[in-house]
Amino acid sequence: MQTVAIVQARLSSTRLPRKAAVDICGKSLLQRVVDRVRLASTVRKIVVAVPSEEPDTLDYVELGRNVKGFLGSRDDVLDRFYHCAKAHDADPIVRITADDPFKDPDVIDRIVRTLTKTHADYVSTDDSFPVGMVVEAFTFQTLEMAWCNAESEYEKEHVTPYIYKHEDIFDVRWVKNDRNEGHIRLTVDTSEDLERARELYARLPEGFRTREIRGGIG
Secondary structure (H helix, E strand, O other): EEEEEEEOOOOOOOOOHHHHHHHHHOOEEEHHHHHHOOOOOOOOEEEEEEEOOHHHHHHOOOOOOEEEEEEEOOOOOHHHHHHHHHHHEEEEEEEEEOOOOOOHHHHHHHHHHHHHOOOEEEEEOOOOOOOOOOOEEOOOHHHHHHHHHHOOHHHHHOOHHHOOOOOOOOOOOEEEOOOOOOOOOOOOOOHHHHHHHHHHHOHHHHHHHOHHHHHHHH
């Protein structure tokens, strides 16, 4: 078993069409996300999980020894995650959305290490982190229980609600930011978000961390 980050991605976004493919300073948004996750020392493999109907999404990321692609259900993302994790012997799993090119690898490592150290079922950043900085990690057993028991469309589309809404069943832990930055938006969901991301990437150093982002938006 190994720590695997599963990046959920698709091209059929509505508010920002073909979002995964948009350019941010010479690389696709999807590639930027993968590059950020690759900097986390706790992650051994990255798998980009996309809908079976949209295999060309994988054209916008460099696949290799430690970066793989996986095709699964379009609408039941929980099912996509479960079969992806099972196929890649993932435990624990880090959930990453492909909207967020500012993921901090240090935060990823903090979440994974908290999960491992506490033997919790699920660990996540809380809402004191900027929008777009969310990182979740959970065990394969936890994911399997959610896959077996989740019933609502919302739970299946968003992967983890069944877990964190059932603290009576799971050991759920929330990690706080060192400052309250929940008002800061660092995701790409609109054309305005995209322009801001391009502006920041043009100024930020290679391998930047949150402290450099703070300087860029300050």
